[in-house]
Amino acid sequence: MKRLMNLRPSKGTAIFLGLLPFLLVAIMYLFASDARLAENPNDKLLPALTTFSEAIDRMAFTPSERTGEILFVQDTVSSLKRLGFGVLISAILALLMGIPLGLIPYVRNGLSPFVAAFSMVPPLAVLPILFIVFGMGEIAKVALIVIGVTPLIVRDLQQRVSEIPAEQLIKAQTLGGSTWTIVLRVILPQMLPRLFDAVRLTLGTAWIFLISAEAIAATEGLGYRIFLVRRYMSMDVILPYVAWITFLAFLFDFIIKKFTYKMFPWYTAGKETK
């Protein structure tokens, strides 16, 4: 008998093992839900599957009586707009700041302490300021994501730029590059896939800020909805929304990863063998 650490499951077993925890949680939920509902048919904490499908039908397939819009679609679109703009602005800002910070000593000495201090400010603590300055509209919510996410990406990119081997930068200078053309031809192209990586890893953080901002001040959005229906203990709406948010987060992670693999074959070439 081999040691446990040397035993490898076959492909089929591996898939089954991967699905098993999901199945177990689902079965546990069904039993617990049944047990609670048997005791009190009006229990709202663990709704039955039929209640879920009713709620999903109401939110996602029936236009709202008040506005004529489908709430679920409206919530998703407005949340994704905020998230998209927030992350896009962060990525652009991070690229504009991270490369000079990593490459140019004057910029690094001048700005590094400030960036380090700024990134320590808890973004949620400045949320009230954002609401005061930008009002309760969209800008404040996008700004929260930008303030929360940009410093993370900036510091990551700065680190990556300074990890470029000195040999490469010297070589580029002997090939006739100026600071600007070296940024354009050597550093920027090497940083793009790393930027996508950084964005992917900070998406989770971006979601946190999005949902927090929506919970506090919004009139639609995924975060707004779950915090709104919390008042009625509508677990039948909250749980599908949470599942949907999780799925979206997973989807974006997957898409960005595939995109990076496709766009930058040289970047992943060394990684896949690891």
Add this chain to the structure above:
Amino acid sequence: MSLISVKNLYKEYGDNVVLEKLNLEIKEGEFCTLVGPSGCGKSTFLKMLLGQETPTRGTFLFEGKPFPKEPSVERGIVFQRYSVFSHLNVLENVMLGIELEKSRFFGKLFGAKRKEAKKIAMDMLESVGLENSAYKFPSELSGGMQQRLSIAQSLVKKPKLLLLDEPFGALDPGISADMHTLIQELWKKNNLTLVMVTHDLHEGFHLGTRLLVFDKIRHDPHAPDRFGATITYDIPISDTSETTLNKIDKSIKKREKNDN
């Protein structure tokens, strides 16, 4: 006139003297190899030739003028590793030098000019034997091929001085013999002036036209940094006999033993 002219040059880091009283003239077309025990300042000297370091005192002239204080196109470099661009394929790696020179703002050529650059780069790849790998990325190349690429990258700039920093140190013996042949060939064909640092004394003895040995003459065991290294042997390769080799080898080994 000498290409490189060094008179009474010192390099110090605070109290640590790395090089002292260095005198050297290198003419165009020479192929010098620099050997010496580790920590003898041969790499520091190469960095000064490159513009990464500057001397503390002394005369240090390139074509009769003071050395430029940062790396420039006159001096090409091939490092032991990391000197090719991982995000460009082999052909683009060689084209980069042409593009950076011809397109001062974008560093990139388009259309007819790009075609022209491509042709020059292709010819260069042929002369180092990489024409069949033009569209591969450096990560797909072996160590020896990466060094060929790095040499091609530098040669496309037609540098007045090509510096090689232990270029074959990380290669298998068979491959590094191939590389010796290649570098000799390129040196003769392109009228290059080469300065190569190596830790392999035999390599230094059989390549090039002139062997320079860096070592400390004076040594204070209580303050090993008190005295710097200087050139202890400066011999034309035609003069190199087995006895000289053994003598130098012995003195280097002795120094390294003393230092440890």
